[in-house]
Amino acid sequence: MSVLARRAPAWMLCVLCALASTPAIAAEPWDTSRHPPATQRKFREAERLFREGDHVASLALYAALAEEHPELPPAQIGRAASASRLAKYAEAAAAYEAAVRLLPDDPLLEGELADSYRGVKRYDDAEAWYHRALGNAGEAPHRTRWHFGLGLIDSAAGRYSAAVAHYLDALAINPVLPIARHNMGVAFLKMNRLAEADAAFVAALSVDPENVRAVFARGQIAARNGDRVAAAELYGRATELQPDEPTFHHAHAQMLRRMGDADGADAALGRYRSTKAAQYRAESREFMAQGQWVDALAHLNKAYETDPTDIDSLTDRAYCLLRSGESELARREYERVLAARPGAARATFHLAVALYHLGRHDEAEVKLLEVISSTPDTPESYRQLAWVRRAQGDLPGAEDAFTMGLARNSKWAPGYWWRGSVRRQMGAESGAESDFRRAIQLTPDAPFPRESLARLLLETGGDLAEARKHAASAVRKVASPQHRATLALIYDALGMPDDASTEIERAYREAPSNERVAAAREQISAGGRP
Secondary structure, eight states: OOOOSSSOOHHHHHHHHHHHHOOOOOTTTTTGSSSSSSHHHHHHHHHHHHHHTTTHHOOOOOOOHHHOOOOOOHHHHHHHHHHTTEEEEHHHHHHHHHHHHHHHHHHHHHHHHHHHHHHHHHHHHHHHHHHHHHHHHHOTTHHHHHHHHHOOOOOOOOHHHHHHHHHHHHHHHHSSHHHHHHHHHHHHHHTTTTHHHHHHHHHHHHOOOTTTHHHHHHHHHHTTOHHHHHHHHHHHHHHHHHOOOOOOOOOOHHHHHHTTTTHHHHHHHHHHHHHHHHHHHHHHHHHHHHHHHHHHHHHHHHHHOOOHOOHHHHHHHHHHHHTTHHHHHHHHHHHHHHHHSTTTTHHHHHHHHHHTTOOOOHHHHHHHHHHHHHOTTHHHHHHHHHHHHHTOOOOOHHHHHHHHHHHTTTHHHHHHHHHHHHHHHTTTTHHHHHHHHHHHHHHOOHHHHHHHHHHHHTTTOHHHHHHEEEHHHHHHHOHHHHHHHHHHHHHHHHHHHHHHHHHHHHHHHHTTOOOOHHHHHHHTTTOOOO
């Protein structure tokens, strides 16, 4: 959508306010005053959320109102406006369609519908509704936006002369409209009408001197005209205005090289490489956030190829390899990261994780102790050290690792739970119970310490009523097959066979190959007791 279309049209707020809040003298179809006070309060709340910019919440409330009262224009308009602000143009279009059916021949709604159609690239429909809005608008100033929208459609279709005509129509209504002049300059540039393009960009810059795209476009025009000095100056200005845009640095480097300024060109090319690598890295992190490691790696490989000196990209690539299960490749990458950044705590930690997965436990322990020495307040380092020691059969060492971490942070709830689990493996039931209870005290809503305590009480002849309470709480929080199996065994121990059967059969349906579930099912079926 255009900048104009994204701005909050004042009329929209007025419509929402008037239609949702003002009782009509005559009972019009959109008069919300005829509805119960609770419904009127919902409209006022939705309007407040919209005005305050909480469009996710306003969309949810307007959508509910539109479903409950599809005959009310403010519900449909509010839903459409909120969806449009969130770039959900398909939903906005559907709601504006409903609003237009309720309020036919309203040019403002017709124009908004056209904007939404353009947002989902339904250009023919958008064009038709723009023309319809213009036909119904008379001399209304809103016509500027609709001429501008038509210009965008023609530009997208490569009809640059027609686009220029629409931008001129918009400027005839509002002469101070830099975005229309800028887009008109782009259209002229596409047609190689350089003088007219430059004039349009100059006009746009007279209103907004920091319009970086206009500055860069003027540099392109100067380059086409053979004015290398002016082109280099304009490209340089663009890099100053937007230093993180690689395209500007690349053009600047090329122009400086043509002028014989090798040092300046090399410096600009270096900035291009670093900004382009940063761009790839930013794209990769979107995939990383979704756990799409292969796609993230593809972008990070491009980043590294663009700028082999970019250690941030190398670090992210190593992490993706580690999460993808490529521990040996990750180890090598982290070694390279640490060669460039000696002592980097996060890289050292992840190197230790890679070594752990490779079975190189002694080396992993050394690295983890380095991390703990330099950054002692990072709980995950103690946890990983415990797992390394446990993998070597050193349960007392694993217990000590958690004890070290808890000495730094006595409120580290997961540390108590994990240490309690290690103590159970060691047969230290009393210490395990104490740790589980401390974890529950610190995080009452955490299900895992409760399940562990419930299982311990069951298996050591403890209070079964308390065990049932903890196991049921764990199932309510995380209804995993393992949690259900524990609850089923407690029901069985309490002499509640029907409840035990219900829980264990559900657990078995969900995880028939789970050893704990299968063993619990066999025990319950045999009528056994722990």
